[in-house]
Amino acid sequence: MKKLMLAAVAASMVAAPTIASAAPQGYRVVKERPNRTVIVDRGRGYRERTVIRHNNNRQWNNRQWARGQRFDRRYANNYRQIDYRSYRNRGVYAPPRGYQWVQSGNDAVLVALASGLIGAVIGGAIR
The missing domain is CATH 3.10.450.160 (inner membrane protein cigr)
Known part of the structure; x- marks a missing residue:
């Protein structure tokens, strides 16, 4: 019985990395900052792209x-x-x-x- 349990635990430890590698390789991280969005694509080729958004509807330009x-x-x-x-x-x-x-x-x-x-x-x- 002990040998069977040890064999099951060892098999699960060996199989764990193969299950994790089955997950999709590329994923996307989006960081929101004031007037800026940073998009990071991680996968085969590491890429980082910054998108700058200007808020042209600023209330204080025509402040009353x-x-x-x-x-x-x-x-x-x-x-x-x-x-x-x-x-x-x-x-x-x-x-x-x-x-x-x-x-x-x-x-x-x-x-x-x-x-x-x-x-x-x-x-x-x-x-």
Whole structure:
């Protein structure tokens, strides 16, 4: 009985690699990353292909700022600090203490220096 059991265990150990080799050789791995998909085909010839997808529907390109929002300069289109004196005739006034005027697209945005909150937005002030 012991010899029969040992023979069965030995036969299963010898047959195990042949069962694993019967599995399909090539497989595909897909890695999703922001704006990129990496496709790896593994099989006879190792191949890696990167597909870059750009998201052209970015919401922040045409961002509509509103009072009370937190201003983040990464989302501002052509961000720069502006001098209120050069745009005085378009409604931009002297900023209160702790605020500054910045440009986001064609808008003038009054931003608090400490917190980044928006105090006022003047649309179309900068042309």
